[in-house]
Amino acid sequence: MKDLNNYIESNKDRFLNELIDLLKIPSISADTAYSQDVLHTAEAVKKSLTEAGCDNAEICETKGYPVVYADKIIDPNLPTVLVYGHYDVQPPDPINLWDSPPFKPVIKPTKLHPDGAIFARGACDDKGQFFMHVKAVEYMIKNNTLPCNVKFMIEGEEEVGSDSLAGFLDDNKEKLKNDIILISDTGMISMENPSITTGLRGLSYVEVEVTGANRDLHSGIYGGAAPNPINVLAKMIASLHDENNHITIPGFYDKVEIISDEERAEMAKAPFDLEEYKASLDIDDVHGEKGYSTSERFGIRPTLDVNGIWGGYMGEGAKTVIASKAYAKISMRLVPNQDWHEITDLFTKHFTSIAPKSVKVKVSPHHGGQAYVTPIDSIGYQAAAKAVEQTFGKSPVPQRTGGSIPIVALFEKVLESKTILLGFGLDSDAIHSPNEHFGVLNFLKGIETIPYFYKYFAELNA
Amino acid sequence: MKDLNNYIESNKDRFLNELIDLLKIPSISADTAYSQDVLHTAEAVKKSLTEAGCDNAEICETKGYPVVYADKIIDPNLPTVLVYGHYDVQPPDPINLWDSPPFKPVIKPTKLHPDGAIFARGACDDKGQFFMHVKAVEYMIKNNTLPCNVKFMIEGEEEVGSDSLAGFLDDNKEKLKNDIILISDTGMISMENPSITTGLRGLSYVEVEVTGANRDLHSGIYGGAAPNPINVLAKMIASLHDENNHITIPGFYDKVEIISDEERAEMAKAPFDLEEYKASLDIDDVHGEKGYSTSERFGIRPTLDVNGIWGGYMGEGAKTVIASKAYAKISMRLVPNQDWHEITDLFTKHFTSIAPKSVKVKVSPHHGGQAYVTPIDSIGYQAAAKAVEQTFGKSPVPQRTGGSIPIVALFEKVLESKTILLGFGLDSDAIHSPNEHFGVLNFLKGIETIPYFYKYFAELNA
Numbered sequence: 001m002k003d004l005n006n007y008i009e010s011n012k013d014r015f016l017n018e019l020i021d022l023l024k025i026p027s028i029s030a031d032t033a034y035s036q037d038v039l040h041t042a043e044a045v046k047k048s049l050t051e052a053g054c055d056n057a058e059i060c061e062t063k064g065y066p067v068v069y070a071d072k073i074i075d076p077n078l079p080t081v082l083v084y085g086h087y088d089v090q091p092p093d094p095i096n097l098w099d100s101p102p103f104k105p106v107i108k109p110t111k112l113h114p115d116g117a118i119f120a121r122g123a124c125d126d127k128g129q130f131f132m133h134v135k136a137v138e139y140m141i142k143n144n145t146l147p148c149n150v151k152f153m154i155e156g157e158e159e160v161g162s163d164s165l166a167g168f169l170d171d172n173k174e175k176l177k178n179d180i181i182l183i184s185d186t187g188m189i190s191m192e193n194p195s196i197t198t199g200l201r202g203l204s205y206v207e208v209e210v211t212g213a214n215r216d217l218h219s220g221i222y223g224g225a226a227p228n229p230i231n232v233l234a235k236m237i238a239s240l241h242d243e244n245n246h247i248t249i250p251g252f253y254d255k256v257e258i259i260s261d262e263e264r265a266e267m268a269k270a271p272f273d274l275e276e277y278k279a280s281l282d283i284d285d286v287h288g289e290k291g292y293s294t295s296e297r298f299g300i301r302p303t304l305d306v307n308g309i310w311g312g313y314m315g316e317g318a319k320t321v322i323a324s325k326a327y328a329k330i331s332m333r334l335v336p337n338q339d340w341h342e343i344t345d346l347f348t349k350h351f352t353s354i355a356p357k358s359v360k361v362k363v364s365p366h367h368g369g370q371a372y373v374t375p376i377d378s379i380g381y382q383a384a385a386k387a388v389e390q391t392f393g394k395s396p397v398p399q400r401t402g403g404s405i406p407i408v409a410l411f412e413k414v415l416e417s418k419t420i421l422l423g424f425g426l427d428s429d430a431i432h433s434p435n436e437h438f439g440v441l442n443f444l445k446g447i448e449t450i451p452y453f454y455k456y457f458a459e460l461n462a
Numbered sequence: 463m464k465d466l467n468n469y470i471e472s473n474k475d476r477f478l479n480e481l482i483d484l485l486k487i488p489s490i491s492a493d494t495a496y497s498q499d500v501l502h503t504a505e506a507v508k509k510s511l512t513e514a515g516c517d518n519a520e521i522c523e524t525k526g527y528p529v530v531y532a533d534k535i536i537d538p539n540l541p542t543v544l545v546y547g548h549y550d551v552q553p554p555d556p557i558n559l560w561d562s563p564p565f566k567p568v569i570k571p572t573k574l575h576p577d578g579a580i581f582a583r584g585a586c587d588d589k590g591q592f593f594m595h596v597k598a599v600e601y602m603i604k605n606n607t608l609p610c611n612v613k614f615m616i617e618g619e620e621e622v623g624s625d626s627l628a629g630f631l632d633d634n635k636e637k638l639k640n641d642i643i644l645i646s647d648t649g650m651i652s653m654e655n656p657s658i659t660t661g662l663r664g665l666s667y668v669e670v671e672v673t674g675a676n677r678d679l680h681s682g683i684y685g686g687a688a689p690n691p692i693n694v695l696a697k698m699i700a701s702l703h704d705e706n707n708h709i710t711i712p713g714f715y716d717k718v719e720i721i722s723d724e725e726r727a728e729m730a731k732a733p734f735d736l737e738e739y740k741a742s743l744d745i746d747d748v749h750g751e752k753g754y755s756t757s758e759r760f761g762i763r764p765t766l767d768v769n770g771i772w773g774g775y776m777g778e779g780a781k782t783v784i785a786s787k788a789y790a791k792i793s794m795r796l797v798p799n800q801d802w803h804e805i806t807d808l809f810t811k812h813f814t815s816i817a818p819k820s821v822k823v824k825v826s827p828h829h830g831g832q833a834y835v836t837p838i839d840s841i842g843y844q845a846a847a848k849a850v851e852q853t854f855g856k857s858p859v860p861q862r863t864g865g866s867i868p869i870v871a872l873f874e875k876v877l878e879s880k881t882i883l884l885g886f887g888l889d890s891d892a893i894h895s896p897n898e899h900f901g902v903l904n905f906l907k908g909i910e911t912i913p914y915f916y917k918y919f920a921e922l923n924a
Contacts, residue, residue, distance in 0.1 A: 030779035091781055094678070160779050187683075201682060205780045214744035216895040217558070220663060220865030221649075223795050224765030225756045227749035231699065231768050232788075238700035241693070282676035287689035287820035294687045303686030306693050307783050312770035313791060317492035317622050318551055318667045318828045320793055320866075321769050321894050328692075331773060331782055333685050358749035366780045403682030404782075432783050433678040 001451055007139050008447055015447065016107070016118070016440065018048065022087075023105040023120040025264025029065060029088035029160045038156050038157045041087045042066050042102040045154050052134050053141035054152065060172075062164035065156030065444050069175070073149045080149040081454060082178035082417070083137075084407070085185065087160030089122035090432045097434035112190075112428055124438035125431035129424065130154055132443060136450035139236070145451065147458035151178060158185075161205070161367025162407045169414040180380040180457060181411050184446060186401060186423030189440065192393060193271050194392040196384055197421035200402030200408060202334030202371035204344045205307075208351060209362040210236070212328045216312075217322040227358035229326040230311045233267060236354055236361075240304055244290035247304050247332075249350045252343065257336040259300055270295065270397050280428060282415035298402035303333045329366070333402055338407075340368035369406015372419070374398075377459045378419045387452035388422075391445060422453065463913055469601050470909055478569070478580070478902065480510065481593050484549075485567045485582040491550035491622045500618050503549045504528050507616050514596050515603035516614065522634075524626035527618030531637070534603060535611045541580060541915065541923045542611040544640035544879070545599075547592025547647065548620030551584035551740065552894045559896035574652075574890055575901035586900035587893035591646035591886060592616055594905060598912035607913065609920035613640060620647075623667070623829025624869045631876040642842040643873050646908060647861060648885030653903065656731050656854040658846055659883035661761065661862030662870055664796030664833035666806045667769075669811060671824040672698070672788045678774075681714075681786040689820035691788040692773045696818055698823075699790060702766055706752035709766050709794075711812045714805065718800040721762055732757065732859050742890060762866035765795045772886060791828070795864055802830035802868075831868015834881070841922045842882045849914035850884075853907060884908075884915065 008015075027041035028034040042059055049070035050057040057070035065088065073080075092102035100106045105120035118128060133152070140146035153176060157163055169176065186197040212227040242248050272295050278286065288297035297303070311326030313319035332347065334340055348363040355361040374381055376398045388396040408419045424446040430436045470477075489503035490496040504521055511532035512519040519532035527550065554564035562568045565580035580590060595614070602608035609790075614640060617627055631638065648659040674689040704710050734757050740748065750759035757766070773788030775781035794809065796802055810825040817823040836843055838860045850858040871880045886908040892898045 030781060031777060090783075091607040091775070091777060091779075093775070093777065097677070132760060159781075175826050203682075203782070205782070207780075212743075212745065212749075215559070215892060217743075218865065218894040219765075219767045219769055219793055220665075220795055221760060221863060221889055221893075222743075223760060223767045223793075223864055224763055225748055225750045225759040225864075226743055227745060227747075230771050231703070232749070234696040234699035234768065234771070235703075237693065237696035241697075246640060281674075281679070281684075281688055281819055283674065283689060285689075285819040286687055287674075287694070287818060288687045297687040298683060298685060301686060303469065303681075305681045305690050305784055306696065306774065307681055307686045307778050307781060308774035308785070309696070309788065310693050310772045312768065313553070313555070314770050314789075315493065315553060315555065317553075318669075318791065318793070319492060319621075319769060319894070320665070320667070321552075322767055323770070327776075329780060331681055331685075331780070333682055357747040358747060360746055390609040402685055402687075403680065427683055431683075432680040432781070435677070437922070 001145060004139060004448060006445055007143070012444055015135050019118065019128060020105045021120055022127050022131065024103055026103045027088045027156065028091050029157050030091050030135060038065050038088055042068050042156055043095045045087050048134050049152055054137065060168065062168050064164035067168050068154040069152060071151040072137065074146055074148060075149065078148050079458060080151060080177065081457065082153060082176060082181045083133045084155065084181055084183045085133065085154045085156050086126045088159050090159050092121045094434060099435055107440065110437065112426060113416045113441065117437040118440065119437040121291065121436055123436050124425040124429040126158065126185045128438040128443055129376055129446065132184060132424065132446035133450055135447045140451055140454065146454065148454050151176065163367065165407050166410055169410065176415055178415065178417055179461065181417055181419040182453065183405065183419055183421055184423050185405055186421045187425040187427055187429070188423055189271060189397065189399065190426065193397065194388045194394055195399040196381065196388065197398040197401050197423055198374040198376055198398040200372045201402050201404050202338055202340050202369055203331060203404040203406055204334060204340045204347065204368040205331040205366040206344060206347060207329050207364045207366055208327065210361040211324060212322070212358065213324055216324050218374065219320040219322045222322055226322060227356070229359055230323055232356060232359050232442060233326040233328060236351065237306060239354060245288055247302070249346050251346050255337040259422060261441035264296065266367040267295070267299065268293065270399055276448065294409045299400040300335060302335050302338060304330065306330050332402065334371050336371045336373055337356045338371065340370055344368060346417045369404055370409035372408040372429060374420065378418055380418050380457065383453050383457035383460055384422050386456045387449050388454045391449040463607060465605065466601060466910060466913060469605070470906055474906055475691050477597050481580065482567045482591050483592060484593065485584055488566055489550045489564045489618065490553050491619050491809045492553050500527050500550055504530050504618055505564060510596050511614055514600035516599065517798065522630065524630050526626035529630050530616040531614060533613040534599065534608060536608055537611065541641040541920060542547055542613060542639065543919065544613045544615060544643045545595045546645045547616045548588045548618065549616050550618045550621050552587070552621050554583045556896060562772050569902065572899070574888060575903065578902045579899040580902065581899040583898055583899055585898055586887040586891040587898065588620065588647045590900040590905055591908065592786045594646060594886065594908035595912055602913050602916065605805050608916065610916050613638065628872055631872065635877065638877055640877065640879055641923065643879055643881040644915065645867065645883050646883055647867055648865060648883045649887040649889055649891070650885055651733060651859065651861065652888065656850045656856055656858065657732070657859040657861040658843065658850065659863050659885055660836040660838055660860040662834045663864050664800055664802050664831055664867050665793060665866040665868055666796060666802045666809065666830040667793040667828040668806060668809060669791050669826045669828055670789065673786060673822040674820065675783065677788055678786050681782040681784045684784055688784060690784050691821055692785055694818060694821050695788040695790060698813065699768060699820065701816060707750055709764065711808050713808050717799040720763060726758065729757065729761065730755065732861055738766050761862040764795060764797050764800060766792065768792050795866060796833050798833045798835050799917055800833065802832055806830060830869035831866055834870040836880060836882065840880055842880055842919065845915050845919035845922055846884050847912050848918045852914045853911045
């Protein structure tokens with residue numbers, strides 16, 4: 001593939017402009033106000049796959065947002081790679097913290113990306129990353145170097161739990177048949193320390209509602225006598241962690257995978273600078289479960305975080321009111337062997353049980369997914385590791401990260417194939433935050449690395 | 463005053479229509495978006511005082527919203543009554559819980575007000591109540607039965623802490639000179655059980671901000687390792703009450719007035735039906751400080767309530783984010799001898815001290831006021847009690863309520879006169895809540911009672 005670098009060099013401006021056009025569409029799946037934009041993004045993705053040289057590009061309807069499919073079958077006897085990605089994005093709020101509008105992409109240099117980074121919601125998660133595959137496949141098709149069959153499945157509901165995907169997989173098992181699933185929706189440690197994600201945490205996401213009196217009350221007349229749902233909710237949330245930051249939900253840890261000291265020692269070798277970590281977040285101390293290192297806390301341990309809370313008067317000035325209702329969105333990150341349905345039930349039972357008699361509590365599960373681990377002795381992982389070594393000049397560190405891609409476990413169950421998480425983003429890319437960005441070099445390096453994955457995957461399968 | 467009832471009967475429709483016009487103006491002092499409406503309300507109040515027959519009606523500028531003044535001096539040798547009220551109102555949100563628009567007044571019957579109640583923000587607190595005085599004085603002037611001099615001082619910042627009033631009092635001591643201050647900004651137990659408020663709680667209102675990382679974070683990548691300001695804030699708020707719902711701020715109770723068992727027994731005689739209380743709020747249990755009855759909890763004990771809380775993702779659907787900041791508005795109701803400045807300092811010191819090293823905490827005091835008690839052996843209280851007995855046919859119960867009118871303590875300090883809290887609202891009038899209302903009969907009964915207060919106050923002073 002001697003001409004790969006030339007191809008990238010001579011086309012990189014076009015690659016970037018095509019990505020920027022995609023980033024301009026606010027495909028926020030969590031907010032129905034943007035449903036038309038989500039659908040337009042699906043159209044744009046379909047177009048990009050056709051222009052890349054794929055066949056059978058198609059908008060596949062689901063009960064939710066559609067899945068975009070396309071493929072290039074060159075020889076039924078060759079192995080088939082299924083590329084998964086998502087074209088929907090997280091809501092951009094708090095909008096006022098963005099230095100430039102989230103859907104008006106700009107390229108500017110940062111400390112970690114001196115050659116420039118693309119700033120926009122979805123730049124890294126996941127438009128920028130799945131688009132690397134579109135461009136890598138374009139190269140292989142145009143230069144007749146595609147060594148495997150390839151199928152694309154780009155969905156539009158990843159940020160809201162991929163509700164329609166299970167049904168889509170069930171209905172299209174044959175069409176989606178593959179030998180390996182390739183996903184770029186995770187990160188790597190750094191350009192100098194490439195890594196491949198081998199573990200993902202599961203997720204259980206719930207919303208809780210605490211109701212006190214049947215109406216808002218005057219805090220003077222009722223304060224101290226009537227239940228205050230905000231105070232009650234605060235006490236209930238506080239009680240979910242003990243003084244060592246262990247989660248107090250009965251049974252929560254029962255099935256947590258026990259990791260040997262040897263394995264923990266092995267993982268501890270991955271480069272991690274706590275001072276740099278604290279400095280990058282501008283915090284004086286980390287905050288987590290006693291008995292575990294920071295990387296273990298987000299890598300191998302389950303967690304519980306409140307993602308949003310609201311109730312009472314949030315406006316300007318003061319209002320002496322006792323709210324009738326208080327709300328919180330709470331998510332739990334799970335590790336291998338914890339079943340998210342079971343955890344959601346345990347949470348619901350426990351949270352309801354700790355409510356004082358003076359309030360009413362409602363728990364509504366949002367969505368969830370199982371944790372996943374990629375075996376590093378698999379052909380897929382070996383091919384990915386060789387590809388990274390080829391283009392980064394350094395063999396990658398296998399790494400378990402805290403994020404969740406709930407559908408990875410689903411793929412294994414329904415499509416019976418393993419997933420390789422070949423991500424090129426950095427933790428500092430601020431995905432899900434204001435000023436999300438993706439390094440231009442990371443983007444191009446991804447396009448350069450992917451074809452080698454196909455090459456080695458074909459060879460190792462031969 | 464044989465013709466008093468005839469006057470009310472033949473003018474009540476006009477009284478109601480004039481009040482309704484006043485209620486149509488959204489004089490929300492907490493929200494600067496309504497500043498023009500607040501000023502227009504001051505103009506309308508001035509007009510109503512002139513039309514009632516008062517002299518020297520004037521819009522008195524302050525550093526904030528103006529105070530409306532007017533008087534009727536019939537004889538320097540007669541005692542002078544200073545009527546205080548406020549023309550500003552609380553914000554109406556949550557707006558969607560109103561059955562009719564908060565600033566489109568409607569009159570309809572309720573279970574407790576079979577003859578109809580006026581539904582509007584400010585109907586009871588305090589436009590409807592101070593307007594009773596305007597109409598009562600109108601009657602006395604028009605019928606030459608005014609037995610005292612009267613001065614009106616109607617302000618526009620009561621709902622946001624009366625910041626400008628202290629300065630106004632200092633600058634106008636002579637102009638405001640009086641023998642008794644009369645206020646209708648409180649309630650009574652019921653029409654069958656009239657009561658007069660003899661105690662008011664003080665107030666300290668603060669806003670807190672907890673900051674974790676310098677940006678919102680992905681809860682998967684950072685969850686369990688980086689500080690979550692919402693979880694931290696919940697723990698901090700929860701720790702402000704112990705398992706008996708005592709407030710844990712060191713020194714908080716040091717100066718709390720000790721009330722003798724005899725006095726508590728006396729207060730316990732006021733009719734109070736706990737089952738009815740719970741039923742009216744639709745709660746299965748009350749929630750308050752151990753060792754005290756419900757009426758004691760809001761009457762004689764200090765309390766701490768969160769009036770608002772917010773942080774993270776509050777929108778539709780799910781967002782797996784760890785917020786950078788979480789906020790809460792917290793108010794403490796104080797009892798006699800607790801100094802609100804001192805309590806605010808104690809809160810600030812304590813709240814800052816319990817913050818874990820992983821977050822930064824900011825406490826911003828909003829406003830506050832001292833508690834107040836009216837001696838029931840004073841001439842003013844005796845005159846009010848006789849007036850209520852005259853029109854309700856039953857002698858009123860002296861009652862300490864939980865509300866705060868911070869400036870009452872200020873009046874005593876600066877103007878050196880006592881205040882009589884002659885309120886005609888009911889707890890169920892939902893002040894500060896959606897569907898605030900004021901019974902038409904309560905409104906008219908107030909107009910009927912007030913002239914008798916003047917009569918007896920003049921007689922007792924003679």
